[in-house]
Amino acid sequence: MTAIFDVRNLKKTFGGLVVTNDVSLSMAPGDRVALIGPNGAGKTTFVNLVTGNILPNAGSVMLCGEDVTRLGPTQRVRRGLVRSFQVTRLFPEMTPEEHVALAILQREGRSGRMFASHRAMPDVMQEGHALLSRLGIAHLARHRVSEIAYGQQRLLELALALALKPKVLLLDEPAAGVPQSDTARIEQAIADLPSDLAVLMIEHDMDLVFRFAKRVVVLAAGEIIFDGSPDAVTKDARVRQAYLGSYADARSVA
């Protein structure tokens, strides 16, 4: 299968510090890849490089065969590269209905319309409602986001990403901060993601990683030290060293 998302030899330095070194990662439609790595491994920088918030010193990012390395974040989103945030970034004064409507309209290039509210657009309302129903938060459609529980906000975060109909989806710790009781729903939602979508999930929770991923990529000190099956990852010596080493370091610091 051809790669829909292809990162080649990405390199980023801050001052003299190399934070991303020669990272390559390729994904095909339908891939379920988990990106893991100890703290400070450069995951955040990698996400920012991929989404276009910062520009690399070398290397390229290809999306559907197009070189998007020099494009800004919004351009990449419009080409189908969508991310979710590790800490929910929603509009506290707006309702879930408005969130998804905005995303749908944005996707269709209709967000600049100045007359007629989204509620007068049956197609948008139906699609939005279907999406909220799929994630089980339709009953909250008209509550302010500031009034709904965090677990449900995480679901909405997911809904927002889906409303953009991405080709490649970056999930940044989708279950972070969610109470135990709600994680099942989020996991279910992730399991139900469209099968042709390429999903890259950054996650700490190894249980979730094993249930979700068909492939695991390990980032340590800015380099990819492992790229293979979930079964193999725990047996890999470098991975063990990276993790245990860093744990040992962490303990000595504390």
Added chain:
Amino acid sequence: MQTVFSIGVDAFAYGMVLFVISIGLSVTMGLMRVVNLAHGAFAMIGGYIASYAARDLGLAYAVAVMLAIAGTILIAIPVERLLYRRIYGQSELTQVLMTIGITFCIIGIANYVFGPTLKTIPAPDALRQPISLGFRTVSAHRLFVIACGTAVALGLWYFIERTAFGVKMRAAVDNAAMAAALGVRTEVVYAVSFAVAVGLAAFGGVVGAELLPIEPYYALRYMVTFLVVVSVGGAGSIPGALAACLLLGAIDTTGRYLMPEFGEFFFYLAVIAIVWLFPRGLAGRAE
């Protein structure tokens, strides 16, 4: 060449005056995160007290300055407790509304108590002499203000960066909850910081009165100038404020010398250019 030196001296002196008057605002806006439009009002109160002490009571200049600082802080304490405390951490717009309200009230009261005329603060004879620099003369008062500015800059820098209180203050601003958990009494920190800011305002109002004379409308007349220099410098940064004052002072002075007709254009175009290049101010930190 002589003209260049001459402009340089004027620019430096003007920049330092701006610095002495505005730096208190940098403390409230940068360290306490309060858009304090009433800064000029406190400077004005200081000026009135000094004028009353020196001119009507005939006290010595130094005594008048001390009285002005102490008196202004004294007046500011209830204002802080009753009003400012309500707007810490509120939105900028709310702070603008409250502090403009306070400014209006102070203007009205000053107008009622002191009348609408200009008030001067008689300086000692030593400060009233023109002093010759060889190629030109400057008033001794300007040199005095330059010295005051330098002293304030160093003192404040030491206070914020080097003393235990400065550490607490920065901690309280960065994360009030965390600071409180560590045993910092944030309301005390805020009250002291506010007193420092008001004291600086009063001091600036008094020593800057030669250039910005005291009258009831003082509080609004120079509000924009204070706001601009502090923001251009990057609120909360002393070196930033100093740099902004000297830079804007230089641009203003040069512009007024070379093309006085377009003085205002120079100043504000420079402001736009600086903010365009440094959208967070000269010494702005990432937010």
Added chain:
Amino acid sequence: MKKLAIAALAAALLGGVAHADIIKVGVVGPFSGPFALQGKNFKAGIDAYMALNGNSVGGDTIEIIYRDVPTADPAQSKALSQELVVKEGVQYLAGFYFTPDAMAATPLLEQANVPMVVMNAATSAIVTKSPYVVRTSFTTWQTSTPIAKVAFDGGTKKVISVVSDYGPGVDAEAAFKTGFEAAGGEIVEAIRIPLQTNDFSPIMQRIKDSGAEGVFAFLPSGPTTLGFVKAFNENGLKEGGIKFFAPGDLTQESDLPALGEAALGLTTTFHYAVSHDSAENKKFVEAAAKAIGNPAELSFPAVGAYDGMHVIYKMIDATGGEQDAAKAVDAVKGLAWESPRGPVTIDAESRHITQNIYLREVARADDGTYYNKEIQTFENQGDPGLAVVK
């Protein structure tokens, strides 16, 4: 008998209507904000006049209604004037410290049948905007022209002009330039500085570098004037023998305590000094000082207001209290009287005040206060600025 009684009653009633009216005068001025002092002077002048001349004319009681326009704001001035006319029913509009404020209200006059008595605004053109405008103050041209002659005759041939960049400043510059060049002098440079100027040192340097023997200046009163005069001294221009010329706005009495020693010896020309030596003025100063509270705050807008009230009283007298703007204005054309500032006449054609302009010098009185000492009189000066307007 009964008929007679009714007639008497009717006469009494009618008479009552005709002779016990309240005539309202609307006064627009800056009563708060940066120019509150000038508005305060308006009120002092009006109060003084009413204290000395009673508050009624021919049985009609005069009532003053004040409206505040803190800074030049023509839209607000027009709205308030309109409100004074249609809501309060004023028969006379008066006051107007700023030219744009007066200009904005002139279109109302004819339709409203209301005369306007300008008590300060000093741009020549105002009186041409409506036949119902009468001015009892001065124009910048009127007060700035004589100083040009004084300067030239005093031996200063090269002058630099420095004015604030706004209407009155531009007027002053033009008036001085016209007068000075006509006399044979040379304006080496004419600088207009922004209204918001805090530091005048660069300007002083510029004056020094220009090689002029004297400086002509016009700036708004208050902090700007203070800053300019102080800088003039501190930068050694006074010591350096550079002469200082200005119309009297710069050394108005309310600024003198603050200017203090720095102002000593400054020469200005103006239509009024609080120190003017006449019985009429003594009476006025006494009453106005009482009205304003602090005598040190008294300055020229008070006399404009005082004489403005005189004109309004004459108008009321002439119309018998009826609202008739044309008749009222006609009645004061050519009116001459002894004002606190000296003999004055309302010019029949321009409806602007013809008056003496005095050359004065700031001097120190025995009690240590400063005052404008009149040293020369230019008699019966009209407004040279009107020729330029036309």
Added chain:
Amino acid sequence: MLSGSDTLSVTGDRRARLTRDAIGVLVILALGIAGYFLFPNNLALLTRITAIALLVLSLDLVTGYCGVATLGHAALFGAGAYGAAIAAAHFGIADPIAMLAVGIIAGSIAGLVSGVVVLRAHGLPQLVLSIAIIHLAHEAANKASGWTGGSDGLAGIMPDAVFGLWQFDLWGRTAYVFGIVLLIVVFVLLRQIVRSPFGMLCRGIRQDPVRIRAMGGSVHGTLVRMYIISGAVAGAGGALNAISTQVVGLDSLSFTLSAEAMVMLVLGGTGSLYGALIGTLAFLWFEDVVSAANPFHWLTIVGALLIAVVLFAPKGLYGSLASYFEHRGRKNP
């Protein structure tokens, strides 16, 4: 409250919305008519309030809906006022509708320019950019006295009768009706805009611009567009001011007016068109009453009012009222 309404009826929604808007328009209209008959002698003031209300509405669009802090919004208003006035005084365009159109265009252009500049920074530096703009605009108008009349103001604006039928009169009746109609039209258009996808996008930007970018939305472009719309509204206000007072002064391009507009907006409550209207009405009415009662010391009383509002109605008059009723509504459903 709409909680638990799983079924979304599009037509029902629309009807509810239209009803709410109709009520809003009717309230303005009723107030307008009441003003006309109850205060027939204050129409000049009421027209001025209407013109300033347009400025405050316009400010609300960028500050309340987009979160842009500006103390230079009078630049847009002044552009409209001078645009209309110059068209009338120098080019003989005296038809009020045409003057209005010129004002709207001039305001939009000013909106574009100041939008591009102001949006360069955030927070305090942004405030300072806006202050710089208003001072530059003020100075420029002062310098170009040949066109603007400089500090003397631009007089000699003689608008024709509206549609050739209604002359502008001394009592300001025509100007008032003209203003109220303009306000209602603008209000209806703005209601549409703030509820449209575009308005939603703007509100999103105010709450979290990063999220908008992550949705592929253009923050800068959207804000500039809103600034242009805001300029059109402020320009209409400026033109109304020029038409009704027939004189334009430098005050219409002043920092003072900008700051006052901000005070009125915050007083009423940001982020709501009603808040902007209520803030303007409350502030100017209060100012008029107090300054007529005591022309010498009214500023103190206005100051006290502002302090009281922050202490007792921190969300502004309308905002606090709305949340009070929302609160009550929730307590007693």
